[in-house]
Amino acid sequence: MFPKTTVSTEEDKFHIGGDIIYVDDRTRVLNHFDTFGIFDQWGDIHPHARKLHGIYHEGTRFLNRLELRINGQKPLLLSSAIKENNQVLSVDLTNPAFSDCNMPENTVHISRSQFIRNGVFYEEILLANYGPTSCALNLSLQFGSDFKDLFEIRGIERKSKQPKCELLPGDEKIVFEYKGLDDITRRAEVKFEDTGYQIKRNLCLYTLELEPQEVQQIHYSIFFNAGDSELETIKYTEVKNAIREEQQTAHRIFADIVTSNEQFNHWVSRSKADLLSLLSQTRYGMYPYAGVPWYNTAFGRDGIITAMETLWLAPEISKNVLLFLAQLQAREVIPEKDAEPGKILHETRSGEMANTGEVPFGKYYGTIDATPLFVMLAGMYYERTHDRETIVEIWPNIKMALFWIDEYGDIDKDGFVEYIHKSENGLTNQGWKDSHDSVMYENGDLCEPPIALCEVQGYVYAAKKYGSLLAGIFDENELSGKLSTEAGNLKKQFNENFWDSELGCYVLALDGNKKPCRVISSNAGQCLFTGIVDEDKARMLTDTLMNANMFSGWGIRTLADGEKRYNPMSYHNGSIWPHDNALIAYGLSLYGFQEESLRIMNALFDASLFIDLQRLPELYCGFVRKANEGPTAYPVACSPQAWSVTVLFMLLQSCLKISINASTKTIVFDKPDLPAYLEKIHVSKLMVGEHELSFDAYRHEFDIGFNVIQKPPGWEVIIKK
Template sequence: MAQDASSANYLHESAYADDRVQILNDCNTFGIFSRSGDIFPGARKAQGIFHEDTRYINHLELRLENLPFILLSSNIKEENEILSVDLTNPKLKLKSGTVVPEETLHVRRSQIVMAEKFHERIELENYGDITHTVKLSILINGDFSDIFEVRGAKRAKRGTLNKPEVRGQNQLLINYTGLDNVMRTTVLTSEIDFTFDKKESILYYDLTLEPQNPVYLNFSIHFIKGEVEKEIKKPKAFHVIKEELMPDIESTKSLFPDIFSSNERFTHWINRSKTDLASLLAETPHGKYPYAGVPWYNTAFGRDGIITALQVLWVAPQVAKDVLKFLAAHQSTIEDAEADAEPGKILHETRGGEMSALNEVPFKKYYGTIDATPLFVMLAGAYYSRTGDLQTIRSIWSNIEAALEWVDKYGDLDGDGFVEYKHKAKNGLTNQGWKDSYDSIFYKDGELAEPPIALCEVQGYVFAAKIQASKMALHLGKSELFLKWKKEARQLKMDFNRAFWDKEMNCYILALDGNKKPCRVKSSNAGQVLYTGIADDSKAKLVAKSMTAEDMYSGWGVRTISSKEARYNPLSYHNGSVWPHDVAMIAAGMARYGCRLEAVKLLTGLFDASHFIQLQRLPELFCGLERREREGPTSYPVACSPQAWAVGAVFMLLEALLQIKIRPEKKEISFFKPILPDYIKFINISGLAVQKFKIDLEITNYEEEEMFSVNWKNQPPDWKLVVIK
């Protein structure tokens, strides 16, 4: 069966993981570099600098006397803002006949991606005792490939790549006229003059390196969609660029409290996750929206944004507010089969590249998701419970009502009370849950399920959406809607536990097909059912036990499907891999039903995995192979990293163990039977937003005495702290 032309289903011809790359990202722009700070072209490489779903630079290579440098070190700064690379020279024989011994010259590259630009400072220092005149070169080119081309899509025709243009002696333009009649231009502007070899596409700098006298070279690259200004100013000094960058970084990070624990590595994991998530928060007219992940999903996704907002809601409620406003503004108001859109439906994804503009892929503004709409309502209710911000709920109330009307009118295709999907768009997603690979939903024998398909976790999302909506309706004085949605949620819970429970499996089935034939597959979807509260208490305990059994739990996390299933493949995208966000939602569900030790096990597995991963940055997913002693998890070759809901997982996991609830309507912060693993003795949270106040919490775990204490500072007036042990 052919794969979908979808965001998850192109055959990934462009594996970059083995290249040990470094990544810089800022909103709509990101760069994937080799560890040397170079970008190498190649059919199977995804290196490059991308802007709005187009690769503007596919070759950026620094050389000295036409030879590559020797790599010494390569590091991303803690704030994610700078790639710092140290290089040295190979043995050189200059045209003058002078020999420069190996490791005589030191080169430091500092690179920044910021505000739709790339900036680099190159510092060269001669540690020898002879002055050398050398030729430094930069091989540069842009292929302007659409992100879907980089991922493997084949196009019948492309636009025109124009010849490079040199303006003066310090500016280079490389541009491409797309089939969408849009000019996309890469503009390199240098602080000092260069010469340019048009045939080889190489910039040359003639530099004199005196002993112990550093030479600096700054250049900037602008990525322009549309008309290019006649004059682009020379690049600013690098220290000025850094200074301009920091206020935005600090402003974004201020959305989150500071969290410090007794375990240094756990603290680093949290701080790295906060920094990564901050780097993915893109400014929009509706606030900051968490882009899904680099490189494949560096854009707004409905489901990903909502789940990320849910993960960090307890620590950063402003993220949820901005996500709600953005998605409300992009909610569909029309039926459009080519975009899988219907009135009230919430966006799946939006794209800005040439192929989307030409409808070669359907993702310019695409609505092919079954779960984003109920998740939107879930988030709205959870946000209100966390903040008491009724004004925001009023402002999007029509969107909430439209979303629930979509659930009943369009989501329930056959009127049986369950929400199903069947795509309409020609090149749209076949599967429209979070596991949207074409082969991710199947029967026990491995045969692919026939649509329309009702996924188990989606029924949970609908249940939770109606529960949350009924609570919001009550606060808005809409008693009829309160009673209606509460009644519908109660009925759905009864119907779900009857139709989706399998006594033989002791677990919820994966899905029902269009003929209500069950997909009797043990999957992590069943674990997510617990997160929504739709599971009967007795069944929830059995599901929790099932999720931590050997066939589901790899040692690092819960596999997407059991190792005993027909389509199990630990190296696949959705049929046996481990996804951190999935694990976090399952752990939160376990804790909700009192399965606290199981939740600790899931947190510990991911924490252990983070020790083996560069920067402790959990990727989108890793392979579901069984954990091996003194080895880390097996990487999935084209996993996004950073990925919003992967780096957000630690916050949801911590919330699950603490069982912290911030309740403005009661003016109360409560902890219900909190638990921490034995490797965490205390956690301090500073600057936690509680309405207009910022509070500090000190949480201490006295494991030997089986005691758990919570103290707070800066408590808001009339608020109380409740700890139920």
């Protein structure tokens, strides 16, 4: 029916290899909007070939070297941490022993405070002498730049020879400049606030005389410019004060959550801070960038799912996501970008290789699921907020997305949405598992396109259900009825064609000839939260997902142990993704399987306790849980990753079973349950319309108690037990 395709190593060209490492596994990450930095524990950056250390801006590594030395030696490390607000890297160092000046170690305390703000890196260095006599020190800062594109660091070879980076001569500042193949000039300018320094090419040297108990300070900043843009010079202290003020403003978009468990409270605080650090100001409003380092840009699917995970307590994020994606919706057929009218963006990038077309991701639409997810989010957002004004604004975009589903998404007009990539340089697989080998038959052979993924049919079902709801509010009754009928037909057809009673699971996909991929995968679990699963199949599917070959103790694997391509160390074929688990847990709670939903919540909370900063990464390995050991890390996982750090909020929604419907002015807790480690949850400042909701939930031995402290006037709070 469809031509046979072959798989080559080229199809795995966007895989991130394990040989791209962080120098060591104890790195520190700072990020703000389009700029992020990867440092070692000392606050340094090392120029090691393809290693990841560096400060990146708009997809390019502007700085690949930043090394502080005292009297030519590396200081001794005392402590290093990202502060709780996720904005500042705080490092405490001291001097090694200097025999030439008779200075014992631990005499001088060196404090480094670093942060990134609006395309600028700032550092404050404080030196305090705790010795009994004065001491003379030479402090040096050495800088370097290579202006490598992020995709080049990921391992993709350049098609043309890269121009060289230039170090411009100067006595007052250090400037690196590079004119790329895209004709954009990029510059990194190191500027120093204080006096008493000397510049020698890429080295800045301070000669300091410290009296006993004296403290001296050094301030400098690095400006990252692309094109004609010029960044305003603002002093370190002024920027730090501005950060505090904006942090307070940003936190207002979230409800406050406090529990009886301090470790859980830290998880809440860390998750909130991580998401705020990834919320980036764009031309179309704030948007959650996907993750550092590989995906520090706008992704359609990632942004939508992050919005869904936070919708109940921070609906403004969903509004911004919808408005952003509506603006970038495809308007024409562009095969090299996998773009078609009505299709929602997969990702957008602004680095040199994207600008020159060496990679297709400048503005790329190779995703099969972002479009139905966009419509689904719009319906969920309307139910949550009754924000008619926003829905009116994007209603043409919603209708275009629904048009794309039928006209372009359903390639062979069989009622299912499937994909085959059209861009020669694009993604082969276009679901959320977009590795080249993530869709396979039971014998391990790769699936022949066009491919209809099981969870995508669930997204389409939900999109048509919500599309019907939204059409109704515009009195487009014919469209509303049509979408409702189509949703019902799709659910029936899906359960007939995708369900495999022998597996006790929905098959992963159907190929172009409607041959099923009879493997057990987590994709089937995501069908639950869309509502496409028949009630009589939900119990069996739940048992399959929670079986030991899927549930490792740290969460549900992407692929069952025992399948031909199972590998717990793979990206998509046996690993564990927190966001995947949160969506499954939420779906289980909707079908009444609260015990299983809580098992997933418990697993992810336990995993967070073993992970640095209690920050759940993009993914971790799918090995079986061992006593007194944490989950095994995946070597190049993004962290922070937006849809991972926000899983906590969807898990809380799942256990509280809270639904907020602004159309009916009801807040429902439908048979909630709390894990054993949470005796109490206090939620306050949860915005419902123009008013706030505050409540306490208590765990008793056989029941959950509630105390509604504040509710919006005219609203009803319903607690079902």
